Amino acid sequence: MKIISLIAAGVVALGWATASAETSPSAVTSGPPDDGTMPPPHVSVDVDPAPAVVPAGETATNVEVDTPPANVDVNVAPTLVPAPPERRQVRDSEPGRIYRSSVSPHGGGLFLGGGFEDFADNNLRSMTGVGGYWSARIVGGMRRIVGVEAAYIGNARDIDALGLSGSARLISNGAEGALRLNIPIVSWNQMSLIEPFGFVGLGWSHFNVTHSGVNTSDVASSDDIMTVPFGGGFAFGYGGFVADARFTYRKTYYNNLVSGGGNLDSWGAGGQIGLGF
Numbered sequence: 001m002k003i004i005s006l007i008a009a010g011v012v013a014l015g016w017a018t019a020s021a022e023t024s025p026s027a028v029t030s031g032p033p034d035d036g037t038m039p040p041p042h043v044s045v046d047v048d049p050a051p052a053v054v055p056a057g058e059t060a061t062n063v064e065v066d067t068p069p070a071n072v073d074v075n076v077a078p079t080l081v082p083a084p085p086e087r088r089q090v091r092d093s094e095p096g097r098i099y100r101s102s103v104s105p106h107g108g109g110l111f112l113g114g115g116f117e118d119f120a121d122n123n124l125r126s127m128t129g130v131g132g133y134w135s136a137r138i139v140g141g142m143r144r145i146v147g148v149e150a151a152y153i154g155n156a157r158d159i160d161a162l163g164l165s166g167s168a169r170l171i172s173n174g175a176e177g178a179l180r181l182n183i184p185i186v187s188w189n190q191m192s193l194i195e196p197f198g199f200v201g202l203g204w205s206h207f208n209v210t211h212s213g214v215n216t217s218d219v220a221s222s223d224d225i226m227t228v229p230f231g232g233g234f235a236f237g238y239g240g241f242v243a244d245a246r247f248t249y250r251k252t253y254y255n256n257l258v259s260g261g262g263n264l265d266s267w268g269a270g271g272q273i274g275l276g277f
Contacts, residue, residue, distance in 0.1 A: 107142030107184065107193070108277045109242040111135070115270015117155050120249075123262035127219075128170060131157030133268055139180070142195060142235060142242075142276075147180035149199065155268075159209065163217030169210050176203025176229050193237040200230040203250075207257055207264065223257040225264055237276055245271040 114134040119125045133155035141147025152175055159170040178201025185194045208222045215221050233246030247269045255263040 107144065107147070107237075108138070108140045109142060109237070109274050110277070111137040111139065111242065111244070111272040111274035113137070113244075113270055113272020113274075115268050117157075117266050117268030120265040120267060121262045123260070124258065124264065127159055127161050127258075129158045131155045131170075133270065135270075135272060137272060137274075141180065142182060142193065142237070143184050143186070145182055145184075147182050147197075148177070149180055149201075150177045151175065153203070153205070159219065161217040161219050164209070164215060164219065165211060165213045168212040170207060171210055172205045172207045174203055174205030174227065176227060177201050178229060182235075191238060193235070195235040195237075196232070197235060197244075198230075198232040201228070203227040203229055205252075205264075218259045220257050220259070223255070223264075225255055225257075226253040227251065228253075240275055241273070242276045243271065243273045245269075 112135070114132060117131050117133045119128060133153060135151050135153050137149055137151035139147060139149040152173075154171070154173045156169055156171050159168050160166070161168075178199040180197050180199045182195050182197045186192070203226070204224065205227055206222065206224050209215065209219060212221070228251040229248050230251075231246055231248040233244050235242065235244035237243075247267070249267045250265065252264040252266075257264060
């Protein structure tokens, strides 16, 4: 009996010691105190869903369900913001753009030129030789159907009449403006221009007889007349270069140069070259 009592007491003591060890603070992993400043540890937990309960009399069907993990790192590609487009320099040969020269948006040019000229009246033609003329001209609207131009025109020729010295010359200087009708034809790269054109205008000229000494002839020493120039030609432009060739007829009014009669109507042909703008 005594031995049994001792065995029972030993069993009870052993059970008490085991229970105390399981509940002792030393059995819990120690860590820094949680004062609210430490974030909870990042713990990945794999959770197996509980097996579905199949009612009696029904056959279980295996369905695979992909459950996303609890902690997923998602890499999102940043939105690419396109860089602001570079300031694109407009090329002169772009469609819709016109080279800033002879084929500029409105088409203009500065010209210098000359040619030969003669009177249409037989009386004056018998007294004078074929003359030469020179011109300085500005043209606008070469790229348009309708354009304009303004010019300075001068010419000189010999004149031989009774009462004039043998060295006498007939000089004229004047200005005129004209309205142009163009047919502009531009190349595919917008660099070159070819253009038939016609024109009609209004002008003024001052004629003067020089080197005559004492003038006892029927030719006045000077005369101012009104002119109506008209004609046509052909223009060409490439890059900054422009040129044209033209035929001009000038109808004149208020002719008082020759007292015996005769007007100063004239015709001429020539060309000019210049720079476009």
